[in-house]
Amino acid sequence: MAAPDVTAGARPDSRLRAPGRRWSEDAVKLGLGLCALVSVATTAGIVVALLVPALEFFREVSIVDFLTGTEWAPLFEPARFGAIPLLVGTISITLWACVVCMPFGLGAAIFMSEYAGDRTRKLLKPLLELLAGIPTVVFGYFALTFFTPLLRRIGLDVEIFNALSAGLVIGVMLIPTVASLSEDAMSSVPIDLRSGAYALGSTRLQVATRIVVPAAISGIAASYVLAISRAIGETMIVLIAAGQQANLTFDPMRAVETMTAFIAATGSGDTPTGSIEYKTIFAVGLTLFLITLVMNAVAIRLVRRFREVYE
Amino acid sequence: MSFRPTPRLVLLGLAAVILAMVVTGCGRDDTSSNAQGASQTTDTGGTTESLFGRIEADGSSTVGPLVTAAAESFQQENPDVQVTVGISGTGGGFERFCAGETDLSNASRPIKPDPEDQEATLCKKNGVEYTEFQVANDGIAVVTNKEIAWATCLTVDQLKKIWEPGSKVKSWKDVDPSFPDEKLTLAGPGTDSGTFDFFTNEINGEEGASRSDYQASEDDNVIVQAVEGDKGGLGYFGLSYYEQNQDKLNDVEVDGGDGCVAPSTETVQDSSYTPLSRPLFVYAKNEALKRPEVQAFIKYMLDNHTSISESALFVPLTDEQAQKAEDTFATATGS
Numbered sequence: 001m002a003a004p005d006v007t008a009g010a011r012p013d014s015r016l017r018a019p020g021r022r023w024s025e026d027a028v029k030l031g032l033g034l035c036a037l038v039s040v041a042t043t044a045g046i047v048v049a050l051l052v053p054a055l056e057f058f059r060e061v062s063i064v065d066f067l068t069g070t071e072w073a074p075l076f077e078p079a080r081f082g083a084i085p086l087l088v089g090t091i092s093i094t095l096w097a098c099v100v101c102m103p104f105g106l107g108a109a110i111f112m113s114e115y116a117g118d119r120t121r122k123l124l125k126p127l128l129e130l131l132a133g134i135p136t137v138v139f140g141y142f143a144l145t146f147f148t149p150l151l152r153r154i155g156l157d158v159e160i161f162n163a164l165s166a167g168l169v170i171g172v173m174l175i176p177t178v179a180s181l182s183e184d185a186m187s188s189v190p191i192d193l194r195s196g197a198y199a200l201g202s203t204r205l206q207v208a209t210r211i212v213v214p215a216a217i218s219g220i221a222a223s224y225v226l227a228i229s230r231a232i233g234e235t236m237i238v239l240i241a242a243g244q245q246a247n248l249t250f251d252p253m254r255a256v257e258t259m260t261a262f263i264a265a266t267g268s269g270d271t272p273t274g275s276i277e278y279k280t281i282f283a284v285g286l287t288l289f290l291i292t293l294v295m296n297a298v299a300i301r302l303v304r305r306f307r308e309v310y311e
Numbered sequence: 312m313s314f315r316p317t318p319r320l321v322l323l324g325l326a327a328v329i330l331a332m333v334v335t336g337c338g339r340d341d342t343s344s345n346a347q348g349a350s351q352t353t354d355t356g357g358t359t360e361s362l363f364g365r366i367e368a369d370g371s372s373t374v375g376p377l378v379t380a381a382a383e384s385f386q387q388e389n390p391d392v393q394v395t396v397g398i399s400g401t402g403g404g405f406e407r408f409c410a411g412e413t414d415l416s417n418a419s420r421p422i423k424p425d426p427e428d429q430e431a432t433l434c435k436k437n438g439v440e441y442t443e444f445q446v447a448n449d450g451i452a453v454v455t456n457k458e459i460a461w462a463t464c465l466t467v468d469q470l471k472k473i474w475e476p477g478s479k480v481k482s483w484k485d486v487d488p489s490f491p492d493e494k495l496t497l498a499g500p501g502t503d504s505g506t507f508d509f510f511t512n513e514i515n516g517e518e519g520a521s522r523s524d525y526q527a528s529e530d531d532n533v534i535v536q537a538v539e540g541d542k543g544g545l546g547y548f549g550l551s552y553y554e555q556n557q558d559k560l561n562d563v564e565v566d567g568g569d570g571c572v573a574p575s576t577e578t579v580q581d582s583s584y585t586p587l588s589r590p591l592f593v594y595a596k597n598e599a600l601k602r603p604e605v606q607a608f609i610k611y612m613l614d615n616h617t618s619i620s621e622s623a624l625f626v627p628l629t630d631e632q633a634q635k636a637e638d639t640f641a642t643a644t645g646s
Contacts, residue, residue, distance in 0.1 A: 073523030075502040077476070080523075144536070159496060160540025161526060243537075244501075245526050255526060265528070271503065 046289070054286040057279035066283065072246035072257070074280045075266070081280070083287065085246040089256030090232055093167040093242060096252060097231035100171025102224060105178025106213075109220075112179070113186035114208040125180070132176035140240030143169035148241065157253060161243030164252035169241065170234050174227045181226065185219020186212050218307040225299035229292050235260040259288045362389045364604040369397035370404025370417030373505025374591050377447055377623040378417055381612045384619075388611075392604045402430075405594075408441070409434035414599035416441075418592045419449065419505060440597040442643040444636050446612055447620035447628060450579030451510055451587040452553035453563040456544040459483075461490050464564040464571035467586065470514045473497070473545070478522045483543060497525035498537035498546035504529055506549055513586040535559060550574050551624035579626045590632075591625065600643055613637055 058066070061081045069082015108128065112121050148165040151158050158164060189212050197207045213220065235258075243255030244265050263281050271277045368378050375398040382394035399407065401418045408416035409430060421443070423429030434441060453470065455462050462483070469487065473480050473495070483490040500507040502519065512518040526537045531552045538544035539559045553562055553574070564571035567585035578584035593612070599605045612619060613636050617627040628636065 071523075075527075076521060076523040077517070077519040148540075160537055160544075243526050244528055244533075245524060247524060265501070268529075 050282050050286045050289060053279045053282035057276065057283040060276055060279075061283075070248050072262075075271070075277050079276070083259075083284065085248040086257060086259045086262055086284065087287075088248055088250065089163065089242070089246065090258040090260075092163045092250050092252065092256060093170065093234075093238055093258055094228060094231040096164060096167025097170040097174060097234075098224075098228065100168050101174035101178050101227050101231075104171075105175045105223070105227070106182055106220065108175060108179035109182035109186060110208050110213070112183045114204060114212060125183075128176040128179055131173070132180075134173070136173065136234065136236040137240070139169050139173050140166075140237040143237055143241035159243070159253060159255050161241060161245070161255040162253050163242055163256045166238050166240075166242035167231075167252065170231050170237050173234075173237070174230060177230065178223045178227050181223035182216065182220045185216035185223070188219075189215040218303045221306065222299065222303050225295065225302075229295055232288070232292060232295075233260060235264050239264050259284050263288075362604045362607055363391035364602060365393045365395070366415065366599075366605055366608055367395050367397075367413045368415035368417060368593070369399050369407050369413045370415075370594075371401040371419040371505060371591070372398040372503070373419045373449060373509070374401075374417035374446070374593065377591065377619060377625060378415070378593065378612075380623045381608075381615070381619045384615070385608055385611045389604070389607065392608070394608065405430040406433070408594060408596070409437055409439050411437055411439050411596070414596050414602075414605055416594040418594060419509065419589065421592065422594065441594045442597060442600060442639060444593050444595065444609065444613070444639060445590045445628065445632055446593050446616060446636070447591045447623075448579050448626040448632075449509070449589050449591050450550035450574055450584060450626055451506055451547050452550045452574045453545070453547045453565060453587070454538055454553055454556075454560040455546075455563055456538055456542055457559065457561055458542050459493075459544075459561060462486075462545070462563055463561075464566055466566040467514060467568070470565070471516075474499075474511070474521055475515050476520050476522055493543040494541075495543045495545060496537070496541040497522075498534045498544065499525055499527060500531075500534070500548060501527040501529045506547070509589065510547055510587070549624050550576075550579060550626060551621070576626050580629045580632070588626075595643075597643065606644055609640060613640060 066081050066083050068084065069080060070084045071080040071082045072085045073080045108124075112124060116124065143165045144161075147169055148158060148160060148162065151162075151165055156164070193211050193215060194207055197211045202210070238258045238261045242258065242261065244257050244261060245255040246257040246262070247254055249256065263284055266277070266281050271281075366382075368382075375396050378394075379396045382396060386392060386394065396417075397404070397407075397413075401420060404413070404416045404418065405422060407413050410433070422431050422434075422441075425431040425435060453465065465486075472478065473486060474497075480486060481495060482492050483495050484492040486495070499510070499521075507521070508518045511521045515521060526533070526546075528534055528537075531548045534546045534548050535552075535556050538546040545563075553560065562574055564573045565584065565587055566572070567587075569583075569585070572578050572584045574584050574587070579588040582588055582590075593609075595605065595609055600609070613633065616633055616636075620627045
């Protein structure tokens with residue numbers, strides 16, 4: 001407080017500041033700061049809420065068993081706590097979702113940004129966003145009662161609950177996310193680049209694939225990462241259509257259980273609070289959280305690295 | 312600039328298709344909701360009713376929904392009586408009951424008798440006297456996919472072979488060499504369910520002992536979907552739920568040693584459908600039975616036993632069983 005002001009010369013002269021700064025400005029600043037704080041505080045709260053029961057869980061079950069065990073049956077006698085089947089289930093579903101949403105989403109984005117006329121684009125975008133607005137529970141029953149029978153009709157011997165149907169439908173659900181974000185990235189590529197390429201005699205396809213997509217790659221990558229994160233975290237569709245059977249298999253025709261489906265199914269049953277079964281939910285939740293965290297961190301680095309800056 | 316109707320029509324058509332998919336998508340979601348809840352209290356405030364008080368029940372998670380269903384309709388007539396129904400399990404319920412903490416104990420088996428240093432001993436030690444009422448019958452139906460014509464009857468040993476922990480049975484051929492080599496897919500209740508406890512205890516010889524690689528769901532409708540959807544599907548759940556889905560599934564007769572018996576209301580009531588049928592009980596503390604609101608509630612349950620057990624998806628009492636319960640009630644209350 002009483003320290004001499006040694007840096008006085010470096011500071012802007014206090015007389016330059018507006019006289020009588022209004023308190024309302026401070027209030028607004030505080031209010032907006034609080035808004036930002038809500039999400040940070042929520043994240044911190046989630047970490048603590050996950051960490052405490054999860055650590056209690058790992059006091060009873062070794063973390064090595066949890067991460068390397070190949071049998072997942074925490075609610076059965078004898079209980080087995082190997083999370084590999086859940087991980088594999090999640091990865092398998094996510095892969096199938098990516099198979100759909102990445103090419104189709106990017107294709108839709110290229111079409112809207114490079115090929116479609118204004119009129120078509122104005123119709124197509126809201127329609128795609130309509131798809132994004134459908135509740136996931138509807139997609140879940142769509143997968144179970146329409147898509148799985150369809151797969152059977154084309155000759156695939158899928159089980160009634162299977163990874164393929166759920167994964168593909170999640171992919172369909174994510175097309176608008178990928179398309180919309182990628183299209184935004186492509187639209188912001190400067191028109192000069194396109195004009196230059198056209199002037200050199202490029203076709204539309206060449207402009208799209210060799211100029212626009214590489215220039216917008218960081219935005220496209222961001223949309224992919226968001227899609228992957230959402231596929232990993234998707235709960236309702238897998239709960240309804242992929243089954244609740246922790247099979248260790250990459251066979252898409254069979255039922256699998258994802259981490260989210262386990263959490264939802266177990267959390268809504270009447271597992272007694274404080275029991276080891278109950279803490280399992282948090283251990284799986286923490287694993288899911290860490291995976292998404294690492295994914296996002298990697299994504300941010302990737303995006304920075306490949307970002308093309310104009311001007 | 313010029314008006315081009317074609318793409319717009321195509322897009323509108325697309326929207327219509329999506330809408331149609333959405334509609335058919337939810338059309339099949341006919342999940343039945345039955346009265347279920349961990350515990351419930353209602354106090355809707357005073358009317359002209361004279362009965363008031365608080366009844367505490369705890370015990371079996373199978374019987375819980377039945378008592379909850381009874382409590383809900385009872386409280387409509389007697390809004391000043393609060394009935395709380397816990398589901399600590401039959402054993403946990405008796406522990407609290409014999410410690411004098413609860414008025415009623417719901418049980419999916421009789422109380423363990425005195426000499427074995429069991430539940431009844433604890434009650435005796437604490438001076439808790441009680442009266443047993445049978446309130447319903449419970450039966451489990453084993454069901455298969457409609458296309459399965461071979462498995463009309465399974466023995467307990469075959470069921471055990473299919474369901475025991477670590478079972479490697481993957482094809483119907485593994486169950487019985489005379490069955491075809493059709494893939495066997497399994498569905499059943501999750502570990503929280505009283506049906507699961509009952510089935511594993513009777514079939515695998517230990518409560519909670521079961522293979523775990525099957526479609527496990529607390530929602531009976533999911534089990535129906537699974538068995539209906541897979542050609543080699545087999546599952547099990549409460550008998551009443553099968554009766555509602557007879558058109559979609561086949562039931563399996565069970566051979567408990569005395570020949571094949573089909574599950575039905577009659578065979579569950581007379582216990583000939585062994586071992587997958589059992590009586591369900593409510594135990595009342597004699598001290599509590601002196602209270603008018605407890606008396607009224609038990610009387611209500613016995614008088615309306617048919618509608619209550621049907622609404623909670625159980626098999627009702629036979630006339631004989633009901634008469635016996637009425638007699639027990641009359642003796643216990645001295646009326």
